[in-house]
Amino acid sequence: MTITLLKPYKGNTWELELDDSGELQFLHVQIVTRFQLCTGMELTPEQWQTVQESELSRKAYQHACYLLDRRGYSYMEMFRKLEPKYPEQVCYAVTDRLASLGLINDQAYAEQTAHYYVEVKHFGLHRARQEMRRRGLLDSHITQALEPYARQLEENLQALVAGKYAACFADPRDRKQIEKGKAALVRRGYGFGEINRAVAWYQEQLEEE
Known part of the structure; x- marks a missing residue:
């Protein structure tokens, strides 16, 4: 699959289009930079899946930080809060990261x-x-x-x-x-x-x- 379009959309969000789908995808600039994405770049399905999972993890982490700004959470309480919106492995990864940083104790x-x-x-x-x-x-x-x-x-x-x-x-x-x-x-x-x-x-x- 080839990136046929990649450009800024709004704020820190970029829009991306792949030749095999024709659908616009939206990624944070951090993800674009981390994977050095650019127009014309070839991606394998596995590479694209990694990009998507990284974007989901970023969103889940930002969501968790927003929740923690409002009040404290236990490990399981945060996991349950994220689970309806994100895949299980993403929820565990984000909650583990918060615990390792001391944001959840x-x-x-x-x-x-x-x-x-x-x-x-x-x-x-x-x-x-x-x-x-x-x-x-x-x-x-x-x-x-x-x-x-x-x-x-x-x-x-x-x-x-x-x-x-x-x-x-x-x-x-x-x-x-x-x-x-x-x-x-x-x-x-x-x-x-x-x-x-x-x-x-x-x-x-x-x-x-």
Whole structure:
């Protein structure tokens, strides 16, 4: 196959036409320069495939960098984000490159998300783990990231019981309201045992007052 047309199109994009297809192809100037493409150049099918794969990898990498400018990603989360648009091997190559450059770091990302779910969202351990798994993080990273928050989780639960859900637990005789409050805390990821202890603590505070 022969390149019958190659010229600038818009910005950093060049248009290219091959004699065997008649269809215009669009490549970034970086790809044109890397492969030293020019009008009249002969390419084998394998060479053209390499050019196309390089263009896809460049697009995928730029897309990934755009996403990372907005927020952090785990390795698997980034892979899942790229997979619908790019071939599997391109997704792995790009994600590996990001990890090698330190732009993706699962342990650091686990620490960021643990801070968010515990200190900002005030989720319990179960809900925090669930949300972190959804972001593609391994259990080993999740456990390590959540370990420093053991005391914080207890304090968060007490604050929720005495604050946001105080009305549910103010009257120990109102079983309906108490169960309603407990159900809300379960949805936030707290266990029944720790909820019962926090409620008992709060009601003891009320009695002392």
